[in-house]
Amino acid sequence: MDQVNQNSYCIIMAGGIGNRFWPVSNRRNPKQFSDILHTGKSFIRQTYERIAAIFPADRIYIVTGEEYEACTREQIPELPADNILKEPYGRNTATCIAYAAYKINGNNPEALMLIIPSDHFISNDLAYLQDLQEGMEFVKKQGGLLTVGITPTRAETEYGYIQMKNRNNSQKITAVKTFTEKPNPELAKAFYDSKEFLWNTGIFIWKTRDIIREFKTHMFDLHALFNTDCKLNTPDETAFIHNVYGQCHNISIDVGIMEKSQNVYVLKGQFGWSDVGTWHAFHALCEKDGEGNVTHSDKILLNESRNCIVHVPEDKYVIVQGVDDLIIAEKDNYLMVCHRKDENKIKHFEKSFRKP
């Protein structure tokens, strides 16, 4: 696999606390630093190793919360310390991407950015890397905002969707008509049936100068915050970032830029992908027993039970008897037993306990 050229940078987004996976993912130990799939490596470690096949360490950046700096350095000791961009608090992907874009552009106005989430499941790494290189070649030649989509295999309501301008276009990269956030079930089914839509992986490729032009056009407040008396790449960077983050809105790159820009493309990814964003996605991804149950240890016994997920510490013994459709999850002395129909309530559970 060829290395990327010297103007290419990779940004790994590692904000977020994965609260839809509570209690296994929580504020102290978010999903991206966890090994929820029991592979032996955390999501972020796997993401780093995958991308390090084509990027040198000094051109990989990780954007994460200040409080996760130690954890990031521990899990990825190869990364130069300066390549961890620390957010004082989460302000969603538009802010996160702006931070990286303005900083890198300050050092290299010819820069091209590949932005990838830290906590997704990818299968077929070779196809993944080939797709990304193809995408970077495309952007290098003709600019624009390139996203990576995945052909849907079900009417999933937990993913964002990207509509292609021409679904019969046989080209791998096509222009984008619309972006849609998580649809309701009817809409998801219509999207799936139409074959015009791809799942939005949250992977983006563009030149820093192009995304900065888009910020200037569609999110001028944010542009002004980063562009006025800019202290990025100086000893005052931390104070500058605290000030900027204190003033900017919580807004996603999809809503802030992608839905508005006229210059958006999507590449049809050929790799296997899941955002592993919910227990439902986790269940869909994992190997199941004959009754549809997902577990990870022979210390877990399920009797006359169906379609359950049991995710507990490795040394725990569990018997589940006579139940269907339960998520049973434990971590750090927190236990959750939740019917799968109520999965959308899990994200609120962490708040139920005041700082224990």
Added chain:
Amino acid sequence: MDQVNQNSYCIIMAGGIGNRFWPVSNRRNPKQFSDILHTGKSFIRQTYERIAAIFPADRIYIVTGEEYEACTREQIPELPADNILKEPYGRNTATCIAYAAYKINGNNPEALMLIIPSDHFISNDLAYLQDLQEGMEFVKKQGGLLTVGITPTRAETEYGYIQMKNRNNSQKITAVKTFTEKPNPELAKAFYDSKEFLWNTGIFIWKTRDIIREFKTHMFDLHALFNTDCKLNTPDETAFIHNVYGQCHNISIDVGIMEKSQNVYVLKGQFGWSDVGTWHAFHALCEKDGEGNVTHSDKILLNESRNCIVHVPEDKYVIVQGVDDLIIAEKDNYLMVCHRKDENKIKHFEKSFRKP
């Protein structure tokens, strides 16, 4: 409350491992040594304190497994060490009672025994002690085998039943017609409706010489084992007991004696009682929230859930969402999630894990 006379002895039966309460009760820490009801004291400690109001410590005996001697001494330091009768393995109540009867009779042929379980819930201690004293007076005067029954409040299938010879008998103590072990639901309803039946509490009162005569008549093998070359109350008692227990059958006093003897009486107990033998009995006994849930800590939250039991270590945080009729129980790194309809399977769960 008067003390009992010098010929009266109390035997607390503390064998059994309470496997219908797994994992909260288990082989290493059986129910009788646990504080399942969160009262601050174990069942056996409460049983001891209750009976110590009328018995001196040197005439209280506890029969339990060899492996629970240390636990018994720790929980009841007042008890003379020699008053712990150690069984090499459980051989049911007939054997347990025979051990105590032959041993005490060897020291005092005029002895009268009160036999009580170690792991039952009793309310109204005063009524309980008055009933027991009344029963002991009865037996002292006219001999016979006296049991204590409780007027049923529901058609419970998990209790044994005692049929009175004459239900219109206004006397507190009446002759017994039949003993029945746990009935099926139809039979339990017929028993309950007839008003001729009382619940069998497993409390017995008799003179040692009378129960020995009954053993000789109805369980001659067992009598021969204890009566031949008897080494009870000698330095060879332990070896003798190992030999006896190695040869005797697993049989309850109800089946071995009570169902056969022609000289059985029952006293209608006036106290509150539950054998707390199952999670169902536990649920019936405990205070419930508006949705019928039983918990014991404000660290346990139940949302949109009904008729559940949650019993976990005191420091554990739990959220239960959108489920009905579950038993969620944890102890010593063992977790059980069991639908209440399958409660009768719990007793087999401990065997599911080979010595972890």
